[in-house]
Amino acid sequence: MSHSAKEAGGAGPSHRKVEIGFTLFMGFLGAVSIVGALQVGIGWGAEGPKAGFFPFYTGLIVVLSTAINLINAIRTPEGGLFAEWPALGQVVSVIVPATIYVLAIPFLGMYVSSAILIAAFMKHFGRYSWLFSIAIAIAVPVAIFFMFEIWFLVPLPKGPLENYLGY
Amino acid sequence: MIEDIGNLFHGFAVVVQPYNLVLMVIGIVLGVIVGVLPGLGGANGVAILLPLTFSMSPTSAIIMLSCIYWGALFGGAITSILFNIPGEPWSVATTFDGHPMAQQGKAGEALTAAFTSSFVGALFAVIMITLVAPLVASFALRFGPAEIFAVYFLAFASFVGLSKEPPFKTIVSMMLGFALGTVGLDQMTGQLRLTFGFTEMLNGFDFLIAVIGLFGIGEILLTMEEGLSFKGKAAHINAKVVFQTWATLPKYWLLSLRSCLIGCWMGISPAGATPASFMSYGIAKRMSKRGNNFGKGEIEGVIAPETAAHAAGTSALLPMIALGVPGSPTAAVLLGGLLIWGLQPGPLLFVEQKDFVWGLIASMYMGNIVGLLIVLTCVPVFAAILRIPFSVIAPIILVLCAIGAYTVHNSTFDVLMMVVFGILGYFMKKTNYPMAPLVLAIVLGDKAEEAFRQSLLGSGGSLGIFFSNPLVSTIMILGLIALFWSVISSSWAKLRGQAATAA
Numbered sequence: 001m002s003h004s005a006k007e008a009g010g011a012g013p014s015h016r017k018v019e020i021g022f023t024l025f026m027g028f029l030g031a032v033s034i035v036g037a038l039q040v041g042i043g044w045g046a047e048g049p050k051a052g053f054f055p056f057y058t059g060l061i062v063v064l065s066t067a068i069n070l071i072n073a074i075r076t077p078e079g080g081l082f083a084e085w086p087a088l089g090q091v092v093s094v095i096v097p098a099t100i101y102v103l104a105i106p107f108l109g110m111y112v113s114s115a116i117l118i119a120a121f122m123k124h125f126g127r128y129s130w131l132f133s134i135a136i137a138i139a140v141p142v143a144i145f146f147m148f149e150i151w152f153l154v155p156l157p158k159g160p161l162e163n164y165l166g167y
Numbered sequence: 168m169i170e171d172i173g174n175l176f177h178g179f180a181v182v183v184q185p186y187n188l189v190l191m192v193i194g195i196v197l198g199v200i201v202g203v204l205p206g207l208g209g210a211n212g213v214a215i216l217l218p219l220t221f222s223m224s225p226t227s228a229i230i231m232l233s234c235i236y237w238g239a240l241f242g243g244a245i246t247s248i249l250f251n252i253p254g255e256p257w258s259v260a261t262t263f264d265g266h267p268m269a270q271q272g273k274a275g276e277a278l279t280a281a282f283t284s285s286f287v288g289a290l291f292a293v294i295m296i297t298l299v300a301p302l303v304a305s306f307a308l309r310f311g312p313a314e315i316f317a318v319y320f321l322a323f324a325s326f327v328g329l330s331k332e333p334p335f336k337t338i339v340s341m342m343l344g345f346a347l348g349t350v351g352l353d354q355m356t357g358q359l360r361l362t363f364g365f366t367e368m369l370n371g372f373d374f375l376i377a378v379i380g381l382f383g384i385g386e387i388l389l390t391m392e393e394g395l396s397f398k399g400k401a402a403h404i405n406a407k408v409v410f411q412t413w414a415t416l417p418k419y420w421l422l423s424l425r426s427c428l429i430g431c432w433m434g435i436s437p438a439g440a441t442p443a444s445f446m447s448y449g450i451a452k453r454m455s456k457r458g459n460n461f462g463k464g465e466i467e468g469v470i471a472p473e474t475a476a477h478a479a480g481t482s483a484l485l486p487m488i489a490l491g492v493p494g495s496p497t498a499a500v501l502l503g504g505l506l507i508w509g510l511q512p513g514p515l516l517f518v519e520q521k522d523f524v525w526g527l528i529a530s531m532y533m534g535n536i537v538g539l540l541i542v543l544t545c546v547p548v549f550a551a552i553l554r555i556p557f558s559v560i561a562p563i564i565l566v567l568c569a570i571g572a573y574t575v576h577n578s579t580f581d582v583l584m585m586v587v588f589g590i591l592g593y594f595m596k597k598t599n600y601p602m603a604p605l606v607l608a609i610v611l612g613d614k615a616e617e618a619f620r621q622s623l624l625g626s627g628g629s630l631g632i633f634f635s636n637p638l639v640s641t642i643m644i645l646g647l648i649a650l651f652w653s654v655i656s657s658s659w660a661k662l663r664g665q666a667a668t669a670a
Contacts, residue, residue, distance in 0.1 A: 019598050026339050026600075033346035036361035040353075048624030051353035051360045054616040058345040065335040065342070072333070082597065087392040094391050095590060098384070098565055102582045110570065118562040126558030140563055144570065152219040154574055 011085050018082040019073045023066055030062025097121065109159025111141040171301050174521055178529030181522060187230050188537075190223075191530065194231040195538045196545075198238015203246055203549050207564055209239035209480075210496035210606070211382040214375045215571030217504055225508040226526040232504055233484075233527060234534045236497055237289070240440075240480050241542045242549065244281040244473060249274060249550050257440035257476040260448040264461060264468030271464050275408035278546055280466050281473045283416060284423060286539045288474035291427040292434065292481035293531040296488070300528070303489040304514040312625065313632045316618035317642035319611055320633075321649060322492050323604065328652030329433075331442060332601040340595065341604035347372045348612025355620060367580045374609035375503055375575045377588050378496060381602045383568040384589025387561055389596055409543060419470055422451055426471050430478025434494055435486060440479040447475030481531065488524060489514060492611065496603050499610045 037052035037059060044050065083091075097117060104113040119137035122128045148154045149167075158167055181187065201212030213235050220228035243258035248265035261281060268277035310318070327337050350361040351371030362368040416423075426447040433443035451471035452461040461468045483494030484501070491513035493499040505512045516524050542549070572585040595602055626632035634640045648655065 018594075022594050022598050026343065029343055030339075030346070033343075033349075033361065036363060040358055040360045044628060045356070047356055049620045049628075051356045051358040054619065055346050055349040055361060058342040058349070062339055062342045062346065065338045068335045069333070069339065072335075083392055087394065090391045090394065091388050091593065094388060094561070095586070098586055098589075099583075101565070102569060102579070102586055105569070105573070105582060106579045110573065114566040114569070117566065121562035121565075122558055125561070126556055128558075136559060140566065144566070148219075148570070148574075153222045154218045155577075156570060157573065157579065 012081040012083055012088065014078055015080045015082045016073065016076055016078050019076070020070065023070045023073050027063055027066035027070070030059045030066060033059030033062065093124075105157055107159060109162055110156040111145060112159055112161050114141045114144070171297070174525040175297060175529060177522070178525030178527075179533070181226060181526045182230060182529045182533050187227055187530075190227055190231040191234045191534055191537055192541070194234025195238040195241075195534065195541050198235035198240075198538075199242040199245070199542060199545075199549050200238075200552060201235060202239035202242020203552050204560060204564065207567075208382050208386070209236055210500055211379045211568070211571075212239055213497055213500045214378045214503075215383070215567050217375065217500065217507070218571065218574035220504065221507070221574075225505070225510055225520075226523050228504065228508055229501070229523065229527045230530040230534070232501055233530055234538070236480070236501070237531075237534045237538045238541075239497075240289070240477055241282060241285055241538050243476075244278065244285065245542070245546060245549055246553060248277045248281060248469075250553055252553075257444045257480065258472075259441070260444040260472035260476075261469060263448065263472075264463070264465050267462070267464035268466070268469065273464065275405070276412045276466065277469050279409045279412040279543070280416065280469045282539055282542050283413065284426070284470040284474040285477040286535055287423055288427055288430050288477035288479075289481045289531070289535045292431055292478045292485075293528070293535070295431055295482060296485050296531070297528055300485055300489045301517055303485070304517040307490050307514040308518075310514075312618045312621035313635065313639045314642065316615060316622055317633060317639050317646065318490060318492055319615040319618065321642055321646035322486070322494075322611075323608070323615075324646040324650035326601075326604045326607075328649040329442065330601050330604070332599055334653060336598075336600045337604055340600045340602065341608045344377075344605035344608025345612045345615070347377070347605075348374075348609040349616065354613060354617060370576065370578075372584065372609060373575050373581065374499065374606055376572050376581050376584050377609055378500060378606055379568050379572050380585040380588025381592035381595070381606065382496070383564065383571075384586060385592025385596055385602075387564060388589060388593040390557065391561070415466070416470075419467060422455075422467055422470055423474050425450065425454075426474035427478045430475035430480075431482045433475070434479030434482030440476040440483070440495065443479035444472035444476040448472045484531075487512065488516065488527065491516075491614070493607060496606045499607050503610060 033055050037056035040052040041050040042052040042056040097120060101113055101117045104116075108116075115137040118140055119133045122133040122136060123130065126133075144156075148156055182191070197216060198209075198212065201207045201216075202209070207215070213232055216235055217232065220231060223231070240257075243253060244261055244265070246252045247258040247261040248269050251262050251266040253259040253262055265277045265281060268274065307318075323341060326341060327334050330337050346361070348371070351359070351369055353360055359369065429447045429450070430440070430443045433446065434440065448461075448468060448471050451467055452458045455461070455465075455467050457465055457467065480495065480497075483498045485494070487493040487498040487502050491502065493502045502512050510516065510520055510523065568585060569582050572582045573579060575581060592602060595605075622632045623629075626635075632639075633643050
């Protein structure tokens with residue numbers, strides 16, 4: 001989205017520019033839906049309306065409504081920040097580790113990657129001592145293990161550590 | 168009617184089995200925790216805890232899940248009053264007078280009033296459900312595809328007309344929900360669509376992933392941006408305060424009744440608990456003799472929104488039970504649960520799954536009584552949870568969200584989608600797009616589309632089928648009125664304004 005927008009006076013992207021960018025993004029999603037619907041056919045088939053019929057019209061409504069939202073967004077005078085850069089930095093500094101965490105789950109398993117996430121998060125944002133961070137980081141996955149695997153019989157992804165321990 | 172009462176007592180017999188009672192208490196406690204923690208709300212709290220119920224019988228499962236929901240409704244009030252942080256959107260209005268009361272050292276009174284009025288609102292709505300739901304269901308059994316589509320149309324049109332977000336933003340998020348819901352296998356033709364060749368997309372987007380991402384991850388991102396620091400008031404609540412407050416409550420009966428009615432109305436139409444609480448607060452402020460004192464710690468300003476929010480939250484389950492159309496995102500998650508446990512939601516439930524339906528209704532009564540007792544006795548414990556710093560809570564919530572997303576289909580791709588939905592949710596919240604219509608559209612997309620296509624198949628492609636008999640026409644016209652409600656009401660106001668200047 002339009003993070004690259006030039007700042008309008010304050011330290012951060014202007015709300016108007018981000019809003020315009022996000023509106024365009026929503027319209028893009030609507031267009032994707034229309035394209036996908038056209039690929040499978042939007043007309044009348046042997047079993048009534050074809051598979052693309054419904055997504056075609058929902059996509060069309062998205063695009064049309066987006067046009068109105070876009071006009072409204074452009075008409076709104078410049079003013080107000082979307083968020084200040086440091087605050088956005090905070091947001092990104094959650095998204096990045098969360099994404100790494102999610103990508104690591106298939107390899108390390110749910111428990112180990114969760115422990116690493118909790119410890120790193122506490123250390124970075126909370127500035128806790130290593131000892132306390134690691135204690136919480138181990139306690140939570142262990143509690144989750146008992147709750148899910150033992151009591152409610154729901155298996156979670158496991159990695160090398162769990163294999164080594166025999167699960 | 169008599170038969171229904173018999174069924175209800177049978178339902179109570181199911182609910183008071185020790186195993187179910189334990190689940191009920193666990194559900195309420197988890198629910199209050201979910202309601203107290205920022206980033207975990209009713210909808211995604213229930214979604215995350217849904218996998219815990221996979222190995223249970225449907226009746227036990229719904230008892231636990233609905234109790235999580237009651238607990239979350241109660242929990243929102245605690246954070247609003249003590250910390251001035253609404254744990255849930257519907258408790259925003261409670262902060263207006265609840266927190267000033269706490270600052271004046273009347274936290275106990277405010278909490279007691281909030282919990283008790285929540286209880287009253289919920290009880291009113293449950294009684295209404297008990298009386299009305301079987302009638303609605305037996306009526307709805309006669310619906311054909313056109314009528315079913317008309318009901319969906321009414322539900323979604325009310326969103327556009329009643330939500331406080333700009334109507335075209337509501338439409339965009341709703342229609343994107345429908346589009347997301349169509350991804351994957353087409354139920355009617357067995358064709359693949361909108362997958363663009365990605366095998367991960369074959370199963371489509373599960374709305375539970377969307378709920379956990381939009382409401383859970385999105386909320387954490389917002390909280391990180393705002394850099395919340397919790398500074399709360401201590402909770403002193405004891406039996407004396409409770410009874411003293413209870414003694415003053417009966418004189419507000421008219422206020423309570425009005426709030427109950429507002430709540431039930433807003434809950435059944437999918438406007439939901441949040442607008443209900445604001446509307447009830449606004450009307451109470453206008454009608455009350457002490458209206459000027461609202462916002463400075465007036466007990467009426469706590470009673471009105473809490474009663475309405477709980478009445479709305481509870482009555483949102485009426486269309487879910489009777490018609491299979493959820494009135495709120497949380498009701499949608501419960502509906503998703505029904506499908507996972509192998510039950511087909513809709514009017515037939517009342518015929519085919521008597522135990523389940525009446526067990527659920529009985530658990531609404533019991534759950535709220537148990538909930539009231541638990542929150543009144545354990546407030547300090549729950550308040551202590553909020554004192555845990557966000558840097559500890561946030562990664563734990565992230566982990567719980569990831570587990571919840573994974574367990575829906577045992578797929579790690581879903582967990583990645585959850586993060587994507589989280590980022591989407593952050594931007595939607597910041598740019599004022601409502602998220603509830605998107606979620607409901609993903610849930611109901613399949614069924615709405617099926618009803619629509621079957622109707623058109625029956626009529627040979629003519630849209631006239633939706634106005635072909637009095638019943639379907641009435642529902643469609645109600646839907647159209649709801650859709651254009653903001654236009655109608657503003658032009659009505661303009662007309663009256665013109666008439667006034669002309670005269």
